Amino acid sequence: MRKYLKSVFGAKTPEVACIPAGQRVYAIGDIHGCLDQLNKLHQLIMDDAQDAFASDMSVTLIYVGDYIDRGPQSKGVIDCLLGDWPSEIHPVFLRGNHEATLLNFLEDSNVLNAWRNFGGVETLHSYGVDVSVLREADGFGTIQNQFKALLPSDHLQFYQNLQTTAMIGDYFFVHAGVRPGVSLDQQKEDDLLWIRDEFLESNKFHGKVIVHGHSPKEQPEIWPNRINVDTGAYLTGKLTCLVLEGEEKRCIESCKDIAI
16 A cells, blocks of 8 residues: 655645656665665565556666664675666665765774764674674774674675765755755765754755655655655664655655564
């Protein structure tokens, strides 16, 4: 059953954003090591896309970043994303601030001092790193060396090759958001990966409708100038996908099974 999203303003934007004819876009929110929800969401997307495949539509899956950290199965999530894709689907992987932090840690072990506070330990553990040495004198360096040895080469290439942004029709896809008042082609990567309040509190139109994650909410948000697809999967058990086709916007959600 399709679930339709309505603007929180109760009104359409001055110009209705549109995806070009013959295309359907699925935009997936922050995964954060939640492999079970990702697998369920992928199945829901495949079921949903059958009519698009039958009509030879172009189907694009855009992931807005933050595949790792916080949840228990970061390595499993990357293994899943590196798997075989149906020929009808074009996946696009964007970089989140958590992937940028992982790459920074590979260059500077001291990054772990901050990274461990927002999910880095969970990611390292998922790769088999012995994080028990964290408090030792050279714990950061020891963990960095372990991680370099255990990190598969295809995972490293995945992290290194992530795109920063994507654009389709009237939509601009990015992890965190954009700096208001700065043209989209002049944005700084630090803002694209980390910005929060200045972007979230702005009612300015940025030239495109911005589809983003990074700032978890219990429900996806639709505003005239932006759409937030991060529903905090590691906290809520709910991973969200926004579906865009023509002028239509709707939502597919995968929720964690809860034992009663």
